[in-house]
Amino acid sequence: xxxxxxxxxGGYPALDSATSAYLLExxxxxxxxxxxxxxxxxxxxxxxxxxxxxVVISHYHHDHVADIGVLxxxxxxxxxxxxNKEILPIxxxxxxxxxxxxxxxxCTEGIAYNPDEQLEIGPFSITFFKTNHSVPCYGxxxxxxxxxxxxxADTAHKEGWSDFANDADLLITDCNFYADQxxxxxxxxxxxxxxxxxxxxxxxxxxxxxxxxxxxxYQLVEEAKQYYDGKIMLAKxxxxxxx
Numbered sequence: 001x002x003x004x005x006x007x008x009x010g011g012y013p014a015l016d017s018a019t020s021a022y023l024l025e026x027x028x029x030x031x032x033x034x035x036x037x038x039x040x041x042x043x044x045x046x047x048x049x050x051x052x053x054x055v056v057i058s059h060y061h062h063d064h065v066a067d068i069g070v071l072x073x074x075x076x077x078x079x080x081x082x083x084n085k086e087i088l089p090i091x092x093x094x095x096x097x098x099x100x101x102x103x104x105x106x107c108t109e110g111i112a113y114n115p116d117e118q119l120e121i122g123p124f125s126i127t128f129f130k131t132n133h134s135v136p137c138y139g140x141x142x143x144x145x146x147x148x149x150x151x152x153a154d155t156a157h158k159e160g161w162s163d164f165a166n167d168a169d170l171l172i173t174d175c176n177f178y179a180d181q182x183x184x185x186x187x188x189x190x191x192x193x194x195x196x197x198x199x200x201x202x203x204x205x206x207x208x209x210x211x212x213x214x215x216x217x218y219q220l221v222e223e224a225k226q227y228y229d230g231k232i233m234l235a236k237x238x239x240x241x242x243x
Contacts, residue, residue, distance in 0.1 A: 001026045001144045002242040003170070006042045008235035010154075010176040010188065010210040011063055013038040017237060019063035020210060022151065022172070026144050029053050029122035033140070033151060037066035040074065042237060049074045050086070054121050056113070057092040058153035059137035060099030068103065075107035091119065095136035129164045131155030133187040139164065147243045150203070154210065156184040157193040162200035170241055171198050175208035178215060179223040195224035195232070209235035 002025045007018025019036030023046060030047055032039075032055045040049070049071070058064055068090070079085050090103040094112045103110030113119045115128040115138050123145070128138040132155050139152045141164060150165040151172045165171050173194035177183035183190050191208060198206040206228060208220050217234055224232050233239060 001147050005235050005239040007036045007039045008209045018042045026123045034064040035067045036063045040067040040070050050078050055090040060096045072105035072108050132158040156187050161197045165201035169204040171203040172207045172209050174210045176210050191220040191223040195227035199228040205231040207233045
């Protein structure tokens with residue numbers, strides 16, 4: 001299983017960057033997790049747009065879905081160029097009906113996932129955990145038959161995260177705030193909170209993502225080290241995790 005970080009900023013992309021987007025690959029299957037602002041331009045460095053097999057969406061805030069529309073146009077353009085209509089499945093929840101309906105276009109089909117059931121997409125089995133956020137949002141536990149990646153998406157700290165992430169090989173955590181700040185009202189976590197989940201869950205490695213555009217982001221890593229003694233990585237474009 002190979003994970004490539006495409007976008008990692010919270011809210012809006014910093015210069016020449018993208019917000020939340022993660023490319024997951026195994027056995028020739030390519031799954032894009034969230035499609036934030038700037039993601040389409042960036043993902044083409046690593047994968048041809050028409051080689052994407054599926055997309056799964058955590059929630060419908062712009063920094064996670066802003067490039068869905070341009071992805072749909074890209075598939076439409078290639079359909080005309082190739083004179084061969086293909087449909088890209090985009091999985092999302094239906095608690096925001098307008099957001100879900102926007103996933104369907106001429107060359108894409110919105111497919112509803114049931115957060116209470118396991119979702120099978122290609123070689124991946126995904127279970128969901130409802131986050132503590134301002135809109136319905138779901139974190140994901142992704143299993144490929146061998147390794148586990150947990151993605152918190154956007155969330156304030158809540159009970160149950162450590163159980164959901166238990167023994168994961170990799171935890172990608174919301175880290176939109178520094179340790180001395182309070183991210184709860186904004187529906188996000190601090191470096192301290194994400195690291196505490198990682199420690200309690202005994203995860204193999206931790207990636208701090210959904211980063212703030214202010215301050216020294218490397219301070220987030222130093223803060224997290226006080227609570228989790230495993231490997232900690234700061235999200236950046238092109239960072240690859242492969243096991």
